[in-house]
Amino acid sequence: MNFDDAPKYIDPLKDFAFKKIFGTNKQLLIAFLNSVFDGRKVITEIKYAQTEHSGKAERERLAIFDLNCKGINDEHFIVEMQRVKQKNFLKRALFYTSRIISQEAPKDNKSHWNFDLREVYLIAVLEDDMPTEAPSDRYLNDIRLCNRFTKEISYEGFGIIYIELRKFTKTEVELETDLDRWLYILKNLKTMTEVPFSLQLPVFEDLFIIAEYSNLTKEEKMFCDAELKIKWDNDYVINSTYENGEEAGVIKGKLQGAQESTHSVILEMKKENMPVELIARITKLSLDEIESITI
Numbered sequence: 277m278n279f280d281d282a283p284k285y286i287d288p289l290k291d292f293a294f295k296k297i298f299g300t301n302k303q304l305l306i307a308f309l310n311s312v313f314d315g316r317k318v319i320t321e322i323k324y325a326q327t328e329h330s331g332k333a334e335r336e337r338l339a340i341f342d343l344n345c346k347g348i349n350d351e352h353f354i355v356e357m358q359r360v361k362q363k364n365f366l367k368r369a370l371f372y373t374s375r376i377i378s379q380e381a382p383k384d385n386k387s388h389w390n391f392d393l394r395e396v397y398l399i400a401v402l403e404d405d406m407p408t409e410a411p412s413d414r415y416l417n418d419i420r421l422c423n424r425f426t427k428e429i430s431y432e433g434f435g436i437i438y439i440e441l442r443k444f445t446k447t448e449v450e451l452e453t454d455l456d457r458w459l460y461i462l463k464n465l466k467t468m469t470e471v472p473f474s475l476q477l478p479v480f481e482d483l484f485i486i487a488e489y490s491n492l493t494k495e496e497k498m499f500c501d502a503e504l505k506i507k508w509d510n511d512y513v514i515n516s517t518y519e520n521g522e523e524a525g526v527i528k529g530k531l532q533g534a535q536e537s538t539h540s541v542i543l544e545m546k547k548e549n550m551p552v553e554l555i556a557r558i559t560k561l562s563l564d565e566i567e568s569i570t571i
Contacts, residue, residue: 282489282490282497282501283466283467283486283489283505284468284469284488284489285465285466285468285484285487285489285494286465286469286487286488287465287466287468288298288461288462288464288466288487289359289401289403289462289463290467290500290503291359291503292496292499292503293487293500294359296486296487297486297497298341299341299487300486301482301483301486302322303432303482304323304342304479304482304483304486305322305341305357305369306319306320306321306478307454307458308458308464309322309345309357309399310454311453311455311457311458312399312437312439312455314453314455317345317347317353317397318347318348318389319344319345319346319347319348319355320346320347321346321539322344322355322485323343323344323345324341324342325342325343325344325354329447334422339355339356340356340357340359341355341357341358342355342356342376343357345354348472349391349570351395352388352475353394353395353396353397353433354372354376354395354396354397355396355397355398355399356372356376356396356397356399357398357399358398358399358400358401358402359401359403359564360400360401360402360403361516365402365406365438366398366406366419366436367435369398369400369438369531370436371480372398373396373434373436375548376396377393377396377434380393380394385414393433394433395432395433395434396433396434396435397434397435397436397437398435398436398437398438399437399438399439400436400437400438401438401439401440401441401462402438402439402440403442404440406438406440410481412443413438414440414443414445415440415441415442415443415446415459416437416439417437417438417442418435418436418437419436419439420432420434420435420436421434429558430517440458441459441462441463444459444460444463446459446460448460448472448474448475448479449474451474452496454479457474457475457477457480460475461475461480461483463489471484493550493552495550496545498545498548498550499554502545509516518534531555538557542555542566543569543570544567546569552566552567567570
């Protein structure tokens with residue numbers, strides 16, 4: 277991608293941009309989380325936690341933050357924030373939150389403890405809609421433990437909150453809440469050429485500066501461009517396959533073409549002396565696969 281062809285802002289729904297925006301500025305992350313909690317929790321401080329759950333290597337390739345949070349009432353709780361695809365989302369969400377909760381057990385192997393667990397929440401931004409038998413235009417979903425018959429919440433200290441961003445269809449003039457403004461940015465930032473008047477607020481000043489493509493380093497631009505190029509190639513294969521119902525041979529040819537395109541991107545990154553570990557994070561390939569790709 278040439279600089280002249282580059283977008284004004286990076287796409288926050290890509291792993292690199294998501295991490296760039298929310299992994300470098302705690303105040304932006306706090307503002308976003310508080311807009312999602314909408315008063316249920318008011319976060320005043322966060323600390324990025326080291327991931328100790330199983331599948332650490334795989335998780336580190338994804339846009340996931342494990343956060344130790346402090347609330348306005350001095351309470352401490354855990355938030356895992358993700359940008360994910362919807363495939364098997366709820367099952368994976370239960371698995372990861374269960375792993376987080378299990379880490380709360382004492383490390384000294386005592387047989388009795390008081391189960392004084394910190395609260396655990398998972399907040400996820402989904403690019404696609406969740407499959408459901410009853411389609412809804414509800415884009416914010418909040419799952420908690422409740423009694424099936426009375427509908428009363430049985431335990432307040434656990435929650436899975438997910439946002440189906442495709443269902444968020446508000447225009448700029450329809451934005452009312454902080455969450456509205458955040459979701460509008462997440463969905464539309466990649467196509468913006470300037471900061472909309474309704475978003476010219478102090479809370480978003482740093483976001484637009486961080487997300488501006490021209491403010492990235494040379495390595496970050498390469499990272500961003502490579503991730504976007506690979507996504508374009510993969511989306512082309514997937515979308516054209518579904519639309520055209522193509523034969524296996526045609527699909528195989530397109531997959532091979534996409535793979536060759538990915539290999540060319542990797543070779544360019546190698547020419548720029550980008551670390552193999554960094555290339556692996558961009559392409560989602562293993563270190564051995566990266567090493568095997570040569571001219």
